[in-house]
Amino acid sequence: MSARQRAGETADPAVLLGRLADGDRDAFAEFYRVTSSRVYGMVLRVLRDPGYAEETVQEVYLQVWRTASSFDPARGSAMSWLITLAHRRAIDRVRSEQASTNRDNAYGAADTATGYDDVAEAVVRGDEQRAVADCLETLTAVQRSSVDLAYYGGLTYRQVAERLQVALPTIKSRMRDGLARLRDCLGGQSRNRRERSDD
Numbered sequence: 001m002s003a004r005q006r007a008g009e010t011a012d013p014a015v016l017l018g019r020l021a022d023g024d025r026d027a028f029a030e031f032y033r034v035t036s037s038r039v040y041g042m043v044l045r046v047l048r049d050p051g052y053a054e055e056t057v058q059e060v061y062l063q064v065w066r067t068a069s070s071f072d073p074a075r076g077s078a079m080s081w082l083i084t085l086a087h088r089r090a091i092d093r094v095r096s097e098q099a100s101t102n103r104d105n106a107y108g109a110a111d112t113a114t115g116y117d118d119v120a121e122a123v124v125r126g127d128e129q130r131a132v133a134d135c136l137e138t139l140t141a142v143q144r145s146s147v148d149l150a151y152y153g154g155l156t157y158r159q160v161a162e163r164l165q166v167a168l169p170t171i172k173s174r175m176r177d178g179l180a181r182l183r184d185c186l187g188g189q190s191r192n193r194r195e196r197s198d199d
Contacts, residue, residue, distance in 0.1 A: 013078035014071075021069040032061055035079065039086045046090035056093050060086045135185035143178030146171055 011034050019027035039060060044053040063085055071081050136144055142164075149160045161171040 013082065014073050017064075017068050017071045017078050017081075020065070021071070028061075028065060031064070035082055036061070038079070039082060042083055043086055043090045046087065047093060052093060052097075053090075056089055057086070060089050063089065131186060132182075135182050138185050139178050139181055143174050143181070146174045147178045147182070150175060 011030065013031060013035055016027045016031040016034070020031055036057065040053060040057050043056050043060070044050065047053050047056060060082075064082065067085075071078060075081075136147070139147065145164065146160055149155045149163055150157065153160075155163065157171050157175065158168055160175075161168040164171065166174075
């Protein structure tokens, strides 16, 4: 076997993984040298941040060191195994960062929300609920029952039609007319409140 063939064999990721599984540190160094640029490139494409990409690549190779024995050449090439590990790790990092951002945003929103006047909020909510209740009273009985089942009962138009034993087009018409009447009523109440507050 020529020196070039021997060098090619020692640089073969599958061979290196076999030696690495036996704890060969030199094989690990060679495996890293041969594969790291591809792993880094793929991770960087997913994460789009060089710092995070470098950290993630380190985590990938630490995982390789610990789990090299789980590589099965019958299931694919060493590079596919490695790239799959790296891709999963990069996706986990994206999810972790997103979860952290969501937690920070939720904390910020909760922290900001405590600055509101809770009493004023309760009064406004109460006014709005009374306005809706008052406007519901302006609907006909069939419109009110249809709106009530759809919006408070959470039923679809088809379910409302079945519950009331009425044809679906009739329910749609009732809902459309009822919602238009509600919109007009609520709009009028809102104008009246504004006019009173201006006086």
